[in-house]
Amino acid sequence: MMNRSEREFDCSWVQVRIEAHLDGELPDGEANGLETHLRECAGCAAELELAEQVRGGLRMMPLLKCPDPVVEEVYERVRGELRATRRRRLREWMDSWRAPLWRPVAAALVVVLMIGGAVTYQDREPEVSPAELARAELQVKWTLAYLSQMGRRTGGRVRDDVLWERVVEPIQKSVNRVMEMETM
């Protein structure tokens, strides 16, 4: 019959405590019991050796250097934001200074423009020559080809990210729902 101490320090008990033992966090009594077991159990000794290898391997993994272009982009963005803020504040200051004088003039100008716009109807179908229409078609195709090429170069990530969750997957689900209804 096993005595109480032998039952405490069996393999399942030891396996759970190997990591804590490696880190020196077991109380003395438990540490001694564990070491005694390891002297007698080849299986658990091998586990300890593997645990040491894992911890050592992790600690050998190098600290990495963040590539400079990554940080440079951040600085560019910050400088750009600061510039845009300054520009906006200057605009706001100038607008506040000018506003009282320009209000009636601006209002009159807008009315004249709106009258002109209503008469000419900006968005009526434009008169274009066949050559201009052909060029427009070419421009559409170039844009699509360019975007498609860029899309392929990103390795299909557009499909997997926002597009998958917000566009492709919901569409697939609704198509599946329709198909289910048709088979019922």
Place this chain on the structure above:
Amino acid sequence: MRIYLCLFSLLIALGSAGAGENIEKMSGYVALDQYLTIPTEAETSIEVFLKAPLLRMVSAATRRDEPELAEMIDGISLIRVQGFSVAAENLARVREEIAALAAGMEENGWERVARIREGDELIHVYLKTNGEKVDGLMMMGFENPDEAIFVNIVGDIDPAQIGRLGSKFNIAPLDSLRLDRKKASTSARGTVLEAEK
């Protein structure tokens, strides 16, 4: 005060009568001009500005032979492409303005979905979604170290459809749209693009 009220009412009335599609109010539109100052000496490499009326005409013209293309164009309100050269002394400023543009777009709900960074090339792709719909697509950055490019598509977009349709069109011959700023580099790029297919 009464004069301003009358003028304002007249304005509204005329606005409703005369206004068409206001592209600038559409959520997928990117106001490039608010962030970007194209240097005066910059040479334009490509410029496309196709609004809804002309796009409808293109759609009608292509419907018989390319119905899927026509259907896709029907949902688009604007295709805008702007490419220009950037001299070395302006490079830092233009890059900062692009970065500020990106920040502004992200604040307005645009989401970056892809990025290409290879050597001197840096391109960002953004989408503006509205629930399940995609209202806008924006691609911007530097294709070459000295050429900035911006592509904004506004409307009811299906990016997968764009990819599918676009892959049918061979960009090399279409590249004649690029202005003859640098003939040698354009043709070289065309060769590379062909090889990638």
Place this chain on the structure above:
Amino acid sequence: MRRFRKLCERHRDRVYTFAWYFLGNREDAEDVAQEVLIRLWNHWQEVEPARLPAWITRVARNVCLDLLRKRKSYRAVVSGEGDEEALARVASRGPDPEKLAEASEFQRQLERALQALPEIHRTVVVLREIQGLKYEEIAESLGLPLNTVKVYLHRGRRELREQLRKSMDDE
């Protein structure tokens, strides 16, 4: 701007290292590092200087988690349910080839096993064993009790051990 640059220089490598080992590839790590530094720009003046390192670690982890949530196909591959295309994409985003060339087979397997750990165990293992943070620092960053951090660390290492043993047994 000058003060912000100093902060960036102090923390950039740490953020990048964490993101690289957490996500397993350079491209995603770069995206995360950039996003974290941008959030630092937007918020650094609101955070007590003494708490900034912990704040940065927390933000880095959150940004990594956001990225993982979007990468459904990446997760599917980790759990073994991905399609061929997704598998190919993940393989192409694997660890840096130059690093792989130098590492032993054991190290390579260890890196792969690290990617398969549950997120919280992976976080603690990376912060403690690779980046050398103290338990207290990890606890503060993650908002966890000290003993919980130790438990997660030990569980993480044990899971790594089990995975490696399984790979060795399969060979």
